[in-house]
Amino acid sequence: MPRLSALYCYPVKSCRGVALTEATLDRRGIVHDREMLVVDPHGQQMTQRATPALAHVETELAPDALILRAPGAGEFRVPWRVPEGVPARETREVLVWRDTVVADDTGDLSAAWLSDALGESCRLVTTGARSNRVRPAEFIPENVHPDALARPVEIAFPDGYPLLVVSEESLADLNRRLDLPEPLAMDRFRPNLVVQGCDAPYEEDTWKAFRVGEVRLFGGEPCGRCIITTTDQQTLERTPEPLRTLAGYRRTANGEVVFGQNAILAEPGGRLRVNDPVVPESGRR
Secondary structure, eight states: OOEEEEEEEOSBTTSOOEEESEEEEETTEETTTTOEEEEOTTSBBOOTTTOGGGGGOEEEEOSSEEEEEETTTEEEEEESSOOTTSOOOOEEEEEETTEEEEEEEOOHHHHHHHHHHHTSOOEEEEOOTTOOOEEOGGGSOTTSOGGGGSSOEEOSSSSSOSEEEEEHHHHHHHHHHOOOSSOOOGGGTOOSEEEEOOSSTTGGGGOSEEEETTEEEEEEEEEEOOGGGGBOTTTOOBOSTTHHHHTTTSBOTTSOBEEEEEEEESSSOOEEETTOBEEEOSOOO
16 A cells, blocks of 8 residues: 655745655645745745755744755744734735735845845745635646535645645656666655555556545646756756656646646645555546
């Protein structure tokens, strides 16, 4: 039986993730996942696509704050919430692809620290009381489980879905096809849930509905891939792989290269734990 072999949270979109042994879910997915976002002075999201140095910004989850670290920049703490007696954070509109989102600006000190760490002007924003981003129903494929659209698919700052699932078998199959000195690590693909024990590679693509421990999920659609997968997360070196190889056998009818499966929560809440059984429901895609 497949099981959950690894679990990741990415508190700041495109920055380094945190490996977890268990995670609490809320209405948007794993608590704190993609809760914060780096934006340029115009409010446009910044990602590793154009700013690969984001991969060197480490994140750590503390009870009261997010801890950031970067080479040569030391450490910086960003409180999850503004303490009592401190003025509320200013709100600003930011652009995540085509979505205009109202976010809370975490302040000038965090902006200065990140700008120094990345070598370019930027600010750090977080979801706030006015953030209400949802995945538009018309962008969710028709072949999803009918229950998947029972409520709005709420998201923070990911590209489009609350969770991303990748199996170890899929990565192993890809690595067998690559002509590289060393196999690619899973961090190239930034999954939330890593599954081990599938009967075949890419089995996760076929799961219309499945359970991970106590949590029920729906398959959304295969995850479209970009240049971030070609970026070594340690050295920042970029090569044509794995996109070149994936394009030869993992290209959709509309030309998109895919790897991994996006997922939707059946309902808010619940907990995920490493080693939870992963049980696909009958009725695959």
